[in-house]
Amino acid sequence: MAAALAQAAADPNLGRLGGRVTDALTGQELWRQLDDMPLIPASTNKVLTATAALLTLDRQARVSTRVVAGTRDSLGPVVLVGAGDPTLSAAPPGVDTWYRGAARISDLVEQIRRSGMTPTAVQVDISAFTGPTMAPGWDPADVDNGDIAPIEAAMIDAGRIQPTTVNSRRSRTPALDAGRELAEALGLDPAAVTIASAPAGARQLAVVQSAPLIQRLSQMMNASDNVMAECIAREVAAAINRPQSFTGAVDAVITRLNSAHIDTTGAALADSSGLSVNDRLTARTLDGAMQAAAGPDQPALRPLLDLLPIAGGSGTLGERFLDRATNLGPAGWLRAKTGSLTAINSLVGVLTDSSGRVLTFAFLSNDAGPNGRNAMDALATKLWFCGCTT
Template sequence: MRPTRWRRSTHIVIGVVVLIAVGAVIAVAALVTGGRTTSEAQSPPAPTPAAANPSVVPIGDEAPVPTPNGLTQALAVPLADPNLGALTGRIADADTGAVLWQQGADIPMQPASTNKTLTSSAALLTLDRDARVTTRVVAADQTAQPGLVVLVGGGDPTLSAAPPGQDTWYRDAARISDLADQVRRTGTKVTAVQVDTSFYGGPTMAPGWDPADIDGGDIAPMESVMLDAGRIQPTTVDSGRSLTPALDAGRALATALGVDPAAVRIAPGPASGKELAAVQSAPLIERLNEMMNDSDNVMAEAIAREVAAATQHPVSFAGAVEAVTARLTSANIDMAGATLVDSSGLSVDDRLTATTLDEVVGEAAGPDQPKLRPLLDLLPIAGGSGTLSNRFLDPPSERASAGWLRAKTGSLTGTNALAGVVTDSGGRVLTFAFISNNAGPTGRLAIDALAATLRSCGCGS
C-alpha cells in the first residue's frame, strides 16, 4: 500500500485565534498611538488609550464537561458515514483525564503518521530541547592512504550541499560548504573521501515499507549521514529520494574539496583520527516542529534513533522502537496492544490503539508531565498550519474548528487518523484520537467531519 504524501501548503489563515489545549487563550491587545498635528491641537483631547495587558487567560473551571450521552448523540451522524470503514476512537477531558467516549479504543489499528506523536513525546521526555546532532570530518590513518578524510555520520539527515545563504528544505541545516571550509583551514591536502555510516545499525529500510516510496518521495534508506534527507531536489515538494544518501553526502564533500566524487566509498569500519571539521544540526525542538508539521518520515526515524542512543538501546529500527516504547511506558502511558516496526508510522505493519494515542496527548495537556507540554505546540493547527493547513476549511460546517483544533494527522491507503486537542463551544478542552482503517474514498473527509463535531457541539446532556 502506498502512503499519501502531504504537500507544503500556501494557505494562510488570517484572524484565527488559536486556543491551546492547556486551556488557555492568547489575548492580544493592540495599542495605537501617534503624533498630533497643529490642527489636531485645537480639537478636544483624545480619549485615554486602553491599557494593554497581553496575557494567557485560563478558561474557568465552570466550563461544562460534555456528557457521554451528549457525545454519543452528537457523533451518531458522522459515525454513520460508511467511508470511515473500521473506526476506533477515544475522547477525554483534558483537565481531569476522564474518558468521556470511546469505541473500540483498545483494538490495535494501523496508525499511520499519528505514530509520530509517540516519537515526539519520547524525544521530549528523553532529550534536551536544544540538543543538536554533530557531523564530523576526521583525518584517516595517513600511513595507509595519505590525504584520506572520512565524513562521520552522527545521525543528522538534514546536512545540505546548498551554497551558503541558499534556502534548503530544513531551517538552519548544517552545510557541506562549512565542513569543506574548515578542512581547508587546517591545511590538509585531501586526496580521497570515505563515509562512516557505522553509527546506525541494522537494515536501512523497515519492514512494511514500500520501496516505491523512495521514488515517490516519502522515505529514503536510513543512514547516519544523509544529504537533504535523501531529497534529490532539496527544495522541491514532489522530489524523489536517493537510494544512496550517505554516498551522496560524501560525494558532495569530495566535490567541495576538489577531489574525485566518483571515488567516494563507505568506510570499512568506524573511523578514528584527528577531527578536522564539525557542523551541527538545528536544535531538537525545531526539528520536531518540522517533523510534526510536515509529517517528515526521515526526520522521525532519525530522532527516534537519538532517543535510542541516549538510552543505550541499539541505534536501529528495532532499538528505536524499544527506546520509545520503554520511555513512554515509564511515563505511565498505556502501551498495551502496540506493535511497531518503525517510528514514523509509514509501515503497514504498525499497530497502535486509540487509547495509547489519546493518553499521549492527554499527558501533554495534563499536569503530571510538564516536559511533554511542548507537544501541544507541535501539533498542526486546523486550517492554519502543516498537514492541517488545507483541512477544516470546507464545508462551512467544519470551518468553526479552524484555529480551535490541533492534531497530528495520519494517512496511508485505506487509513486515516487524527490525534489531538480541541476546545468545544462550551469552552472545555478535550483530547481525542480517531483511527480509521479500511476507509472508503472519502475517508479523510469523514474523519475530519467526526473531529469537527467536537468543536461545534456542547454535548452537555
C-alpha cells in the same frame, strides 16, 4: 457526547474506527469506540516519537556531523562521520534548503581547508546506525514517490534529489551522496567515495551541527517528515543505550512511554514514522500521549501541543477544516497530527470545543472508503460543536 458523535462515527467511509476522547485536564474518558483495538496508525505514530523525544532529550540538543582524518599524515583520505543528521545540505551559503537551520557541506569544507590536511579521497562512516536501512512494511516505491529514503547515519537533504521540494524523489544511496557532495566540494573524484569506518582516535578536522531538537520536531510534525522521525527516534535510542536501528528505536520509544505511564498495550511497531503498514497502535495509546501533554502531570510534554499542525492554519492541516461559507467550525481551535495511507486515515490531537472545554482525541480509521478523510474531519468537527459535558 455519545449521541452527538453517533451519526458521524457510523459513516461507512470510516471503515473500522477506533476512537477515544478525553477531558484534557482531568483525564476523564468521555467517549470511546474500539479504543483498545490495534489499528494501522499511519503518521500519527509520530506523536509517540515526539513524545519519547521530549521525555528523553534536551530541547536544544543538536546532532553533530564530523570529518576526521583517515590517516596520521597530512596528506590522505578524510572520513565523513555521520551521526544521524539527515538535514545536512550541499546548498551553497545563503541558498535555502528544505530544512531551516541545516548544517552545510560548505562549512565542513572551509574547516577542512583550515585544518592543514590535504584530502586525497573521501570515505563515509555510517556505523552509528545498525540493521536494515528500510523498515518492514515499507513499499520500495515510496523512495521514488518522495516519502522516504533508506535511513543511514549520513544523508544530504534527507535524501531529496531536489533539495527544496517536499515530495522530491529520494536517493537510494544517501550516505554515498553525502560523501560525493563533500568530495566534489573539495575538488576530489566523487566516483571514488567509499563506505569505511573512521580510525579509532582519528583527528577531527571539521564539525557542523543540526538545528535544535525542538525545531527539528516542529518540522517533523508539520511536514510529517518520515526521515526526520526515524532519525530522531534513533537519538532517543542512543540516549537510553538502545541500538540505533528500527527495532532499537521502537523499543526506546515504547520504553519511554511506559515510564510516563502511557498505556502502550497492543502497540506493535516496525518503524517510528508510521509509514509501515505493519504498525499497530490503539486509540487509547495515542490519546493517552496527547492527554499526558495537555494535562498537569507531564510538564515536559507540554511543547508537544505547540508542535501539532493547526486546523486551517499550518502544516498538513493547513487546508483542512476550512468552512469559507460560514467561517464556523474548528479551524484555529483544533491542533492535530494527521495520518494517511491507502484506505487509512487518522487524526490525533487536542481542541477547545465550542463551550471552551479542552479535549484530547484520537481517531484511527482502517479500511476507509473513498471519502474517508472527509468523514474523519466531519467527526472531529462534530466533536468541536458538541460542547458536551459528558
